[in-house]
Amino acid sequence: MILIYTHKITPRIRYIFKHILTRILLIPVGFTSKVEEFVAHNGPKISYTKTALGNEFFIKSHELLFEQGVNDLEINIQKWDNVPCFFATNIKSAIPFDIFAASFYLITRYEEYLPHVKDIHGRYTAEQSLSYKKGFLEKPVVDIWAYKFLEILKKRFPNYEYKNRNYEFISTIDIDNAFAYKYKSLIRSIGGFFNDLFKFRVFDIWNRIAVITNLKGDPFDTFQKLLRFKKEYNVKTIFFFLIGDYTTFDTNVSASKEKYRLLIKEMVDYARVGLHPSYFSMQDPSMLKKEKDRLEGITNMPVSYSRQHYLRFSLPETYQHLIDLEIEEDYSMGYASNVGFRASTCTPFYFYNIDYEIQTPLKVYPFALMDTTLNDYMGLTPKQSLGKIRDLKNEVKAVNGTFITLFHNESLSDYLRWKGWKRLYESMLKIATS
Known part of the structure; x- marks a missing residue:
């Protein structure tokens, strides 16, 4: 000591x-x-x-x-x-x-x-x-x-016995859209069809019809692939499911759909599952509670992990709402526009509420990078992204920290804006676990 x-x-x-x-x-x-x-x-x-x-x-x-x-x-x-x-x-x-x-x-x-x-x-x-x-x-x-x-x-103090900590890697997956076309309501499917038609997206129209009529699999249904990689690379993986009501920013399949509920139950059997609180839950603790209860009703397990949709959080209010609902771990600490370390650390830490001057029981897990940051905000190619991933991993490895990445099931689809990104996730796993 x-x-x-x-x-x-x-x-x-x-x-x-x-x-x-x-x-x-x-x-x-x-x-x-x-x-x-x-x-x-x-x-x-x-x-x-x-x-x-x-x-x-x-x-x-x-x-x-x-x-x-x-x-x-x-x-x-x-x-x-x-x-x-x-x-x-x-x-x-x-x-x-x-x-x-x-x-x-x-x-x-x-x-x-x-x-x-x-x-x-x-x-x-x-x-x-x-x-x-x-x-x-x-x-x-x-x-x-x-x-x-x-x-x-x-x-x-050369005679003191110092211990060494170990580098750790955690892969986190956000499920904003479990399926591209399947299990959506009739109104949403018709609306999507006419939207594609209006914009002359013939390829999308064909895919939509092929998926709905079971001629093709849904492109965003990459869950078996993710589970296979989890097992093959022995990676700690957490899935964050968005199950809020439909809004402009929350466009996932309805949590009342049996297929979606079965998917969540299946993921619980093989990996950790957390809550992805919807866009407007940042200001509304009652909405956050409703979504937490909804997920617990599906998994029959207490929800301990959380990550805000769109990474929308305000300090200290959002974290205090999570604490009030007995969420133990939050994975929102990062920026949407930039990779790196928002809290300048790669070590999970307990949230300190400056308003109350207390250390809280909420443990914050800061992530280093997100797939949409690399693709949408930074405009990098998959090859350039791999270089950025390697650099960040090396920074974390040098201090034996915890390297946390954020991907979406969609980015493994090789579909629409993710064309050509299919192999990046597995390549990232190879770098992160080497």
Whole structure:
């Protein structure tokens, strides 16, 4: 155990020291604000305060972890070796930056509590974030800082027994549209037919008729392929099912359709299944509860995992709604427009609610990339996407983090906008598991 001395033990200090030391570096940690207890401790110890007590391992503290609420902070990005960092310390400090305060700022999404302009879907945009502006969005800097800190710890406390954590990969699949044409209502099928006709999409009209009349399989029905890959590559896979009522943004098959319900039940037998709360559930906790109850009614199991549709969430309200419904894990932490690390970490972390100044029981699993980001937003080819996937995986592997990807069943279809993308998912699995 490492003992931390600080002049005032705050919830923020407990939260971020445990995240960096215990969750990332696997080092148990204790806290004290009594100088005599700190001096008497024989094991490794660190003082985190304004001035050093003596010649101990000292880190000069930034004010952030002793404050409450949010303030508009001035952030000056500098380099620690070649890694961007901020909140510089002084020459007496064992490390040149207060990585604990800096990590707290990034992981809690402190900047998302400050006034900002939302996009057309009511989302915080990557372009407004510090990591995007300063060019480190694609680096899990919190984990990189932790490992640089570990090297300094090992030199100061060489006899301590340090543990190594293992790299992990999680594949997550969003089911926005389980089927392209099958099991849709008559009105939707007729509407879709006339829409294709109006736009002279002859190929789509033929496919629609062929699928509905069972001459062809539904192109979006790639579930057996996904299960086969899960087994073949021994990959932890989570399926997030959209089962909200039909809206402009929620166009999945109705949850009342027996075939869709059977599909969900089948997935539960082979993989983990979570909720994909519908577009408007972000502002409506009663809608979120209705959808959670609906999924539990289908699976006969409590729903523990969630990812917001369109990645629409607002901090801290959306996460508080999930906590109120006893959701344990959320997988929404990422941007639709950019790949990378929204919270600057590739380590799952507990959501810290700055409004209440408490660590909550909701564990946040940040993802590194999404198929629609690569295709629709960045306009990359499958080959270029593979290079981007490899780069991100290498960043995570370098710090033994958790590499999480977000794909859709549609992107394996080789159909419409996914023409030519059929093999990308399996290629990604090969890279992620190698």
